[in-house]
Each structure stands twice: as structure tokens, then as C-alpha cells.
Amino acid sequence: MTRPTFGLLAVSLLWGTTFVAVKSGLQDASPLLFVGLRFGIGALASLALLPHRERLASTLRAAVPLGLVLAAGYATQTLGLQTSSPARSAFVTGANVAIVPLWGMALLGMRARPFSLLGLGVVLPGLWLLTSPGGNAWGVGDSWTLACAVFFALHVVLVNRWGPQHEASALLVTQLAVTAAVCLGAAALFEAPRISMTPRLALALAVTGILATTGTTWLQLRYQPRVEPTRAALIYATEPVFAAAFSLWIFGEALPALGWLGGALIVAGTLVSEVGARRRS
Numbered sequence: 001m002t003r004p005t006f007g008l009l010a011v012s013l014l015w016g017t018t019f020v021a022v023k024s025g026l027q028d029a030s031p032l033l034f035v036g037l038r039f040g041i042g043a044l045a046s047l048a049l050l051p052h053r054e055r056l057a058s059t060l061r062a063a064v065p066l067g068l069v070l071a072a073g074y075a076t077q078t079l080g081l082q083t084s085s086p087a088r089s090a091f092v093t094g095a096n097v098a099i100v101p102l103w104g105m106a107l108l109g110m111r112a113r114p115f116s117l118l119g120l121g122v123v124l125p126g127l128w129l130l131t132s133p134g135g136n137a138w139g140v141g142d143s144w145t146l147a148c149a150v151f152f153a154l155h156v157v158l159v160n161r162w163g164p165q166h167e168a169s170a171l172l173v174t175q176l177a178v179t180a181a182v183c184l185g186a187a188a189l190f191e192a193p194r195i196s197m198t199p200r201l202a203l204a205l206a207v208t209g210i211l212a213t214t215g216t217t218w219l220q221l222r223y224q225p226r227v228e229p230t231r232a233a234l235i236y237a238t239e240p241v242f243a244a245a246f247s248l249w250i251f252g253e254a255l256p257a258l259g260w261l262g263g264a265l266i267v268a269g270t271l272v273s274e275v276g277a278r279r280r281s
Contacts (some may be wrong), residue, residue: 007223008235011216016242017087018212020250025204029080030194033206035071036184037195041209043176046169049218054172062162063171067178069158073151075183076144085143085253090243091130092145099122107157119273126265128198129258142188172217175182179218239269 025034047053081089098120104110127146163171195201227235240263242276247253255263 003225005235007219009238011219012160012236012239014212014216015236015239016090017246019081019090019243020246021207021212023081023086023206023247023251025208026078026082028196028201028204030076030187030191031082032183032187032191032197035074035078035189035224036180036182036187037205038209039071039074039176039180039183039213039234041205042213043173045210045214046173046176046217049169049214049221051169052167053170054176055167057129059171059174060164062166063174063178066155066158066162066175068182069151069155069180070175071179071186073148073155073187074179076151077148080141080144080148082141083139084145085246085255086245086247086251087240087253087255087263088142088259089145090131090240091266093126093152094237094240095123095127095146095266095268096149096152096156098273100156101273103154104160107154107155110163116273119269121272122240122269123266123273125267126246126262126269128262129265130262145207167208168221168276170228176213178185214242237271240267247252 006183022034029037050056055196077089080092098116101110101113101116101120244255244263
């Protein structure tokens with residue numbers, strides 16, 4: 001295995017750990033407060049990747065809407081993890097790749113490519129199987145997580161629209177800062193903030209705020225340009241598998257057979273959408 005491949009596999013693994021880390025952290029903190037702290041830590045840690053801090057202000061016009069959408073995505077995902085297992089959350093979240101073309105058509109006037117529609121057609125039965133009675137029935141947590149997938153897909157399209165206009169590291173810092181501010185404000189307004197700074201919560205915040213935000217960004221900037229895009233998409237598709245493995249290891253939560261089949265279809269659909277789009281680009 002080459003070093004770039006190993007680096008991107010580490011990115012996927014770290015992303016997979018976040019579902020278990022968040023589920024664990026929610027035992028000691030309320031959801032919106034947790035997300036706000038997570039991204040506040042991430043914004044501070046990401047300053048290490050920033051070569052020119054004077055460029056931060058110029059990114060705010062893009063960072064504010066991007067941060068609002070990102071806050072909505074991670075807030076709904078975290079709310080979903082209160083009742084959904086990390087494995088289910090990871091598979092449903094992964095469906096965002098197949099939803100991206102719908103936002104692209106709505107906002108950018110992009111034409112739907114056959115691979116994108118085919119991927120969405122594979123994802124939908126996967127979602128049904130994952131959350132069918134045989135795969136543990138659909139719950140409130142799944143609804144929150146599906147909303148998260150919709151917001152994450154919107155975020156991808158908006159980054160595609162505004163990202164090229166700004167330095168990546170500067171936009172990352174301001175976007176994370178906006179996300180933190182929005183979630184901390186929402187915590188004060190919409191929930192009874194709860195926190196108990198235990199070692200478990202500290203570890204969850206370190207994993208999600210530093211390793212899975214700043215660490216993965218550094219690895220992507222270093223190694224992704226050296227990996228063929230289709231291969232990178234295949235590597236990133238392992239994220240929900242890692243999440244399921246960690247969920248089983250830490251919480252003993254295993255998906256039933258139909259749940260695994262649904263998850264496999266979701267991964268397959270996202271791969272069809274992603275690989276097909278990259279081959280045409």
C-alpha cells in the first residue's frame with residue numbers, strides 16, 4: 001500500500017470514528033452545545049494550517065452561508081445520534097453523495113448525469129432496507145440523519161460554487177468558526193445546555209474537533225492530489241464500514257442482515273454517483 005493510499009485510508013478511518021465519538025460525547029453534553037464546542041476547537045486547531053491570517057476577513061461572504069449549512073448538517077446528525085446507532089447514522093449520512101446532483105440541478109442549473117440518477121436509484125432501496133422492520137424500523141433519529149444528508153449535499157454544491165474564489169485554509173477556518181458560533185447560539189436558544197467535562201467527553205471533543213477536522217484536512221491536502229480521483233472515492237466509501245466496526249466494538253451495536261444489505265446498497269449507490277461524476281469531469 002502506497003503512502004498516499006494509506007493517508008486517505010486514515011482519513012476515512014478517522015471520519016468513521018466520529019460517529020462513535022459523538023454518540024459517546026452526548027452522554028456528557030447536550031447536542032447543540034457539543035457541536036458548538038467541537039467546531040470551536042476545530043477552528044482554533046485549523047489555524048495551524050493557515051499561512052496568511054490576514055485573508056480571513058475576505059472569506060466571510062462565503063463562510064457565513066457555508067457555516068450555516070454546515071451547522072445545520074452537523075446539528076441534525078448529532079440530534080439523530082441521540083437515538084440512532086453510529087453504523088446506521090454513517091450509512092444514511094453517506095447517502096448525501098447521491099443527493100448532490102439534485103441540489104446541483106436546483107441551484108446551479110447542472111444537468112443530471114445518468115450515473116448520478118443511477119446512484120440515487122440504488123441508494124433509495126438501500127435506505128429502505130436499512131430502516132425496514134427487518135433492519136430495525138425507521139425512527140426519529142433516522143429522520144434527523146436524513147436531513148443531515150440533505151444539508152451535507154447542499155454544502156458540497158455551495159463549496160463547489162464559492163470555494164474556488166478563496167484560499168482553502170482561510171475558508172476552512174472561518175467556516176468552522178461560523179459553524180461553532182451558530183451552534184453555540186442555538187444551544188443557548190433552543191436547548192437546556194448540559195455539560196460534564198469528563199475524560200470521555202474530552203476524548204470525544206479531541207477526536208471530532210482536532211483529529212477528524214484539522215487532522216483529516218491536513219492529510220487530504222497532503223495526499224489526495226497524489227491519488228487518482230476514482231481511487232480516492234473508493235477509499236472514502238469505507239467510512240461507514242469503519243463506523244459500523246467501531247460501533248460494534250465500543251457499543252456492541254450490530255446491524256441485522258437486512259441492515260447490512262441496505263448499507264451495502266447505499267455505499268454502492270454513492271460509489272456509482274461519485275465515480276461516474278469524476279470520470280466525466
